[in-house]
Amino acid sequence: MCAEGDPRDAHEPLHAPAPCRSCGELRLAEAVANAQRDYSRAADCRVLLRRHQASADCIARRPE
Template sequence: MRNHVDRLFPPQPPEPAPECAICADLDRKRATANAEGDYSRASDCNVLLRQHGKHAR
């Protein structure tokens, strides 16, 4: 039996789609959360960006 730890890196944060007001709003909220050190809220914004639509990259 091998003793090892698999390390998974977090995925890249999603990028907002150009010219999408919802994506832009979530991106602003994420930037504010990161600047304030509220990484839980920033993560929530990432989830919402991913769920927003297929155009979110």
């Protein structure tokens, strides 16, 4: 367990990948599109996120 005031999230695994700025931007764009009920754009964001994660540019790549 994390100590009181520990900045780590108790639910986040210790082996979590480093955050990737591009991934965060695409997730935010998807959330905005969903909030605006622009589901086509939200789907485009999901596709772009998966393509990005599959590329060598993503520093938070999912293990294959």
